Amino acid sequence: MGSQGGFGQSKEFLDLVKSIGEARSKSEEDRIVLHEIEMLKRRINEPDIPKRKMKEYIIRLVYIEMLGHDASFGYIHAVKMTHDDSLLLKRTGYLAVTLFLNEDHDLIILIVNTIQKDLKSDNYLVVCAALNAVCKLINEETIPAVIQQVVELLGHPKEGVRKKAVMALHSFYQRSPSSVNHLVSHFRKKLCDNDPGVMGATLCPLYDLITIDVNLYKDLVVSFVNILKQVAERRLPKSYDYHQTPAPFIQIKLLKILAILGSGDKKSSEQMYTVIGDIMRKSDTTSNIGNAILYECICCISSIQPSPKLLETAADSIAKFLKSDSHNLKYMGIDALGRLIRISPDIAEPHQLAVIDCLEDPDDTLKRKTFELLYKMTKSSNVEVIVDRMIDYMISINDSHYKTETASRCVELAEQFAPSNHWFIQTMNKVFQHAGDLVNPKVAHNLMRLIAEGFGEDDESADSQLRSSAVESYLKIVDEPKLPSAFLQVICWVLGEYGTADGKYSASYISGKLCDVAEAHSSDDIVKAYAVTALMKVYCFEKAAGRKFNLLPECQSLLEELFASHSSDLQQRAYEFQAILDLDSNSIDNIMPLDASCEDIEIDKNLSFLDSYVHKSLEEGAEPYIPESQRSGTLTVTNHTNQTYDTSAHSLRFEAYEVPKPVVPIRTPPITDLVPVSVSLPEPSYHQPVQVQPTRSPDPSSTELRLRLDGVQKKWGKPTYSSSATSSSTSTFDSNGVTVNIPKQHDNVVPKSRESRHVEVSEEKQKLAASLFGGSTSRSEKKQPSKARPTTTTTTMAAAAVVAQPPPDLLDLGEASGGGGGGGYSSVVDPFQQLEGLLDVSSSSTTSTNGHNQNLNLLLSEKDDFTPVNGSPNPTTKTPTLTKGPSLKDALDKDALVRQMGVNPTSQNPNLFSDLLS
């Protein structure tokens, strides 16, 4: 601290810094700063402040802003200081301005002139100061004011100036690539600058340029490789060394560039192999910086065209990282593993335990990184374990950013790899329950669609079992407080559609639950809407089935409440329900056919069923339809309201909002062909649109009947009157409601998952023996503890087993594990059991282990055998080979065990696994 006061700082300044330094709390600091602001506001505007004093004031302003307070009152003084002749003051002024102002601030215009002047200065330090400011303050509009000077400075005799000029151009490129398009050749030239500092700086813009378009720079591969070689051979000045490593930051930047250039380019990649190999051999694995270079080499190797030799070296380095005690290195190792695994999927095998260690680590950063790795290596064989883990993690964290990310990853993996629909639903339940408000609403629709469509394998009974198990699980969950809205919507829809389908629950029970939902979430209109529609469906299904079913009192009161709802959508639904109550079972069956959500609904947008009526009207002298474009807008409003009235009046009517009540009764009876006409009859001039429409399909099916309202509304209502409450409410009813929405949006997700499952299973049969978790680490580790242990040594052992075992065994193994992987299958057979398992994992797992005492013993003995291997922190690839001989028998035993384990559905007990580790 000898330099304290070295610039002749005043006592005042020293005191200020001291008091800030000694402030014990944020509020004390704030008090000091506020006092400082008051004082500076008074003093800084005094005339004739000595320059040194002013510089001090400026620094104090910097302090004020740094500590989170507004110092804009003094900005202008910082701007003025940039005019000063003294280099120190000028640079301080520039510094303050770059800290205070963003590039679009009004004051910048006052500085551009100064910058222009300073760029011409004889003092290269002044030029450097100005170039610093250029990088931060010159925006797209002011680039032309200085660009010419900056380009000239690229040839400045001082290397410091050339370097900063390169970076100034780089900042122009960042702000407006087109402004420097014609100058790109300068970057190429500067790469060959005599000064290593200039060359190193030039790598920054080149990296950006190459990222945008690799092909333009393929010719530079040789240059980059040469430079890298020279750097690694210590040709740069000693002052660039960092901890005995030659210019590591330049090496890293070069490796990043090579990674891009070599990606998918065999010829370029081959030019790099030697130098990368050399660097990896030379780098110092005991220092952080050496490992940083190693890591960058691995990234490069994983990006360029693979070289078997380099891949091997990379794998060795990763092994060292993972074995290290340093969390930082483990983190880098996990990341590197995730990169390399895309090229050589087997690479994770020797590191299973290390990966699991990282997953179990209390360090959140490491854990998250490991989840990223697992996410990358998920396949259908390990999806269950991984997603379960991810969900547990998701539940445990509060940060909504990562919760959202994890939730969407769970959804993505589940959709992609789900072994069974049942599992998928259970998984989605968990995701929804804990992060429902964070996931994309589309996910909810996918889930509903999946439940509605089932397996799509024409296995009706499996589908209905799936549905009843979904219903069952929802009934258990539905009473829980604080369920996310999206999830409640799914629940309501499923309960409405399938709640009574299997006859297990009475309609009144389901209705009661639905009423509870509507009541408990009275502030959520969408949930209420779903609930009402679901209630209506339950009622309709009962009635259509010919059962006597009286509306529950709470349901009735709910309806009455909704008649007066502020939401016109809710009101509409309530009135429709009310109307349906009066109908006979035959028409109800037509309105609400059972389980028709998957049926395609033909929408006759042209309202062709009205044709005969229109003709008739025209013959009777009605006026033809005038297209919207040809009439004045005001007219239309009235018509719309009229439409629902069956008055014969051709006159305009102005009563709004009387629409819903009469609508349904009138419309629903029209099951006979004549009715459609009668419905629309009331409309005078407006049903004529029908005529104008070109296409007509003559047979309105029953489904169409249900939708007719929709068609009419859209056609007439929407264009002319889209803001009207009635039209919008009806259309939402149709889309939200029962049937329409879901079947409409056919996504590929479900079929895809099914396909992938098929493919994976067959692949598994071949692969599984050879690599039990081949790259799928966590799965076997956690899920089947007995398998987990062996894994360190497994792969080779398992391979041995394959050789020893005749093919049938192989198949058995495959099937067994397939069954284990698809716990859903067995559970589909007995959904209740599955549910129990879900809700009480530990109990199910204990039973399963109890059931196999023998295996337990085996497990223990295996444990004894293998702990030494586990205990040594470095299960390298060599260890397996060492244990290879004796383990053949183990492999067979394990084989048997696996088969037995496979029979039992999901018995994953994380604790079991952690026991193994200890």
Next chain:
Amino acid sequence: MGIRFILMVNKQGQTRLAQYYEYLTLEERRALEGEIIRKCLARNEQQCSFVEHRNYKIVYRRYASLFFLVGVDNEENELAILEFIHLLVETMDRHFGNVCELDIMFHLEKAHFMLEEMVMNGCIVETSKTNILAPIQLMDKAS
């Protein structure tokens, strides 16, 4: 752009130096600094020197009571950034001699000047201590 900001914050959560390479408002900065330092303080010596925060990765290193925090984007080599922090500290150490929190506080502008030499547009441009310190020494002499 690799580096988004460089912060020095002491363990009471008081900012000692802040340099941003993208524009954030005063309020955003204040909130960000508070959140980050809280996260870092909650971690122990054995844990990674890296923390994810929103869209940033924070690489941090603690020297006595002072945290050096660098916010980077996803492509950055964390280990290299960790060493970059050390290079910065070594550079300051060479200039100040046994650098401490108060040196930075009393010579805030110099600490900034060093950073200006080392990092531009969020990229590391100079890593030779001699080159970094040369202009600062010249200025010292001139004044």
